[in-house]
Amino acid sequence: MQYRTFKCSLTFLAFWSFAQAGYSADLSIGDAKSVEGELKLSGFLRAKYEDKSWSKNDQKLTFDAAKINIDYQSSLMFGHIEYRCYQYDKLCDFSALVDGYLGYKINETDKVTVGLQNMPFGPGRFWESNNYGGIVTQVGLEDVHNVGINYRTNLFSNTDVDLGFFPIDGGHYHGKSVDSARYSSNFVKPDPNSEIQTYLKEENMWIARVNHKFKFDDPAFSASLGGSYWFSDIKNKTYNDTGRHKAWALFSQLGYQDFQVTLTGGHHKIDNKDPLNPNVSVAGSFDYYNYLANEGHFYTADISYTFKDVGKIGKITPYAMYSAYDKTGSYKTSTRNIIGVSVDHKNLGFTAEYIMGKNDLLIGGDEYSLVQGNDNKTQHLLKMTAAYFF
Structure with missing residues (x-):
């Protein structure tokens, strides 16, 4: 174990030195x-x-991901394309379009x-300051990218309002799965070995969000309070029927100088019109499918502090997060907690x-984690990343 740690440290230092010598044009x-x-x-x-508590086969340095952004900005228009690729067994064996939009x-x-x-x-897009993300990402409510139109306005001087309509999801891209090669968690076609064969598609997603920023005499203080609501159709392709997806979230962001706290909580409920499995649906993302409990409360609490201009290092940000999906009924609650630090x-x-x-399901679990759960045992993952930005 000490040898592996030493070898990993040397490889990270080599990567760091190579990137340091690079030129960010x-x-x-x-x-x-x-x-x-x-x-x-x-x-x-x-x-x-x-380094995983449930596996001893991953204690090695590997390629993780690559991201390409193309941004357009003018006095009248703006646009953005984001494409990502990841490595599981070989380079870019899963890749997907994350964003592709134009704005006026x-x-x-x-x-x-x-x-x-x-x-x-x-x-916002991310509800926390860490790199890995919270459990609500796998539920399909955080960092979700779908196809539609969104209108943003400033209703009052400090109140932002978003009104969006998204007729279809973000789609399936490159991977090995039947329909789960997606960046965002969506309802998907079941894999052949799935126990549930009902095929759902989420369509006609209506989203509204209001976020009010408070004013303080001391500019070091910042605070906001907001809420959002989600209403959509769940097309049951197997039984030729239409159900509904309803969700709401309340959130608040508090800050003093470089200290930040974000709190988010809410509830969602899916009516999938499946007479055999009314409490469970099939979802998928990152080239894996999983089962999802159709109703539950969700929570995320995130705290961070940024140390700026630390000697010759730059910016150092320690952070901590708690996230949970508390399912309705006898299903076990799913949680993910993170303690970490980033250096820029x-x-x-x-x-x-x-x-x-x-x-x-990502930390020692399986496709049943977001429904009945697993053995209710806490699993652990130590993850370190090194990135070169251009």
Whole structure:
């Protein structure tokens, strides 16, 4: 174990030195303030090391992920494309389009966005400051990217309002699964070996979000309070019927100088019109399918503090998160807790996270984790990543 740790440290140092020697060029053309606009290329390359309590086969440094962004900004329009690829067994054996949208700036506060984009549910795209994400991501309510149109306006001086309509989900891309090669968790076609063969599609998703920012005499203080609501159709392709998906979330963000707290909580309920399995549906993401309990409460609490300009290192951010999916009925609660730290130095990034999961399909669990759960035993994952941003 000591040898593996030493070897991992040397490999990380080699990666760090290589990236440090790299040149982070400004990969852009044009002027964002002009009518013609600016086109910019960015992204990252990331390596990882994992030590799992439920497996001894992953204690090695491997390629983790790559991201490519193409951004367009002008005085009238904006656009964004994000594509990611990941490695499980070989390079980019799973990859997916995350975003692909265009937008129009009506005025300084109002804009319309059309295409594949993050849905305005909860406090933002991410509800926490860590790299791995919370359990609500697998439930399909956080960091969800679907196809539609969203209108954002500033109703009052400090109140942002989003109104969105998303007729279809984000789609299936490159992977080995039947329908789960997706960045976002959606309802999917069951794999042939799935015990539940009912095929669901979520359509006509209506989303509303209101977020109010409070004003303080001391600019070091910041606070906001908001809520969002989700209503959609669940098309049961197997039984030719239509159910509903309803969800709501309340959230608050508090800050003082470089200290930040984000709290999110809510409830969702799925009526899947499945006479055989009314309490369970088949969902999928990241090239794996899983079963999902159709009703439950969800919670996320995140805390972080950023130390800026720490000597020659740069920015250091320690953080902690608690997230849970408390299912209705006799199903076991799924939880994921993270303690970690991130270090940012110029175009380099490093994270070290200790992740604890109970009835968590990604932390020692399986496809049943988000329904009846597993053995209710806490599993552990130490994950370290090193990334080069360009």
